[in-house]
Amino acid sequence: MNRAHLNMYLLLAMSLCISGCFEQAPPSGFEAVEPAEQDPMRLGCPNLIDTYRLSSAQEHNRLLKEPTNGKDYSYFIISSLVADQAYNYSLRMDRNHFISKAQELKNSDPEKYFHWRENAVRLSKTYSAKNLADVLQYGSAYEQQGQFHVYGCSKGWVKIQEIETSATDTKSEQSFIKQDDVWLARDKYGNLLIRTISYQQKPGWTFWAAGGAGTRLIRINDQWDKIKKASDANFTTTWTEADLPTITKPVHDANECHLSENGILNLNQNLIHSGLTIERFSLNRSTIKDGACTRASILIGFTSSNSAQANSTIQALEKDPVVDTVEILETRSENEKLHYQVQVNLRVGQ
Numbered sequence: 001m002n003r004a005h006l007n008m009y010l011l012l013a014m015s016l017c018i019s020g021c022f023e024q025a026p027p028s029g030f031e032a033v034e035p036a037e038q039d040p041m042r043l044g045c046p047n048l049i050d051t052y053r054l055s056s057a058q059e060h061n062r063l064l065k066e067p068t069n070g071k072d073y074s075y076f077i078i079s080s081l082v083a084d085q086a087y088n089y090s091l092r093m094d095r096n097h098f099i100s101k102a103q104e105l106k107n108s109d110p111e112k113y114f115h116w117r118e119n120a121v122r123l124s125k126t127y128s129a130k131n132l133a134d135v136l137q138y139g140s141a142y143e144q145q146g147q148f149h150v151y152g153c154s155k156g157w158v159k160i161q162e163i164e165t166s167a168t169d170t171k172s173e174q175s176f177i178k179q180d181d182v183w184l185a186r187d188k189y190g191n192l193l194i195r196t197i198s199y200q201q202k203p204g205w206t207f208w209a210a211g212g213a214g215t216r217l218i219r220i221n222d223q224w225d226k227i228k229k230a231s232d233a234n235f236t237t238t239w240t241e242a243d244l245p246t247i248t249k250p251v252h253d254a255n256e257c258h259l260s261e262n263g264i265l266n267l268n269q270n271l272i273h274s275g276l277t278i279e280r281f282s283l284n285r286s287t288i289k290d291g292a293c294t295r296a297s298i299l300i301g302f303t304s305s306n307s308a309q310a311n312s313t314i315q316a317l318e319k320d321p322v323v324d325t326v327e328i329l330e331t332r333s334e335n336e337k338l339h340y341q342v343q344v345n346l347r348v349g350q
Contacts, residue, residue: 026193030195032193042084049087050186050230051229052076052229054076062223072101074094078192089146093142101139110247158183160183162180163179164177178201190229191227199220202215257287304338322346
């Protein structure tokens with residue numbers, strides 16, 4: 001038998017196998033609709049590209065493999081078909097819900113929020129498995145993307161998954177490999193239909209393998225699920241960086257509260273050279289409060305011979321690069337001298 005005839009028989013066998021999966025009529029409400037106009041290369045295949053509304057009813061269907069929290073992810077989006085061989089899809093949160101969860105994280109754990117926001121912004125710009133894992137390390141991801149393989153089509157259904165898991169026969173108490181074949185279709189309302197056909201794998205004969213040794217599939221049951229077509233437009237509005245308030249990185253070690261020792265030394269030297277009599281120069285270093293450095297300050301007491309000299313000194317302090325503000329705490333006249341107590345508040349990070 002030449003190769004051309006062999007390929008023809010193989011394609012015929014695959015077609016018969018796929019068609020054989022649908023000898024049972026679907027229950028009411030799960031009738032598939034084939035597209036009116038079909039690509040000759042995709043006969044019997046549905047058009048799945050659309051957005052669907054998730055609910056808690058879909059948390060454990062086999063389409064999504066891992067249990068999905070319907071309270072978090074609101075939309076299931078099939079976005080594109082790649083070379084007739086795979087569908088790109090994504091799970092997406094409602095925008096308002098995403099922003100609300102971000103605010104909760106910010107209030108409950110500012111440090112975790114700081115790292116989460118940094119990674120969430122990065123993921124929104126460049127989607128990758130690594131960036132997604134970085135986000136999930138600290139909180140929730142607005143969107144998770146994936147891909148389904150196209151195995152074949154029949155009567156408006158497309159097979160997109162073969163999931164193998166270990167199972168146990170309750171009667172014989174023997175373990176076996178369970179195979180779940182997941183098929184997708186659309187109904188007349190545009191809803192996404194999900195049919196999961198479960199099989200028990202057993203040793204058997206097949207012409208696919210050398211020597212005929214292969215696997216027989218013993219049908220166990222069928223499971224039917226449905227995800228409704230999204231009727232709202234909220235999924236089209238995505239979040240922006242402005243929706244996630246920025247915060248400074250929380251501080252845990254007082255050594256992170258930096259002071260410019262040289263800047264403070266220069267400030268002290270400028271006071272001495274101003275001609276004033278310095279009575280007090282006391283530095284209050286930063287401490288940590290609510291994950292942030294408190295503002296460091298210097299309490300300065302000096303004596304001046306006249307108010308003009310004192311005012312000039314205060315103005316010079318206000319212009320110093322390490323100074324944020326200057327507060328006059330006390331002024332008094334004694335023995336023909338003016339005595340000042342001022343608090344110099346240093347800039348954050350100085």
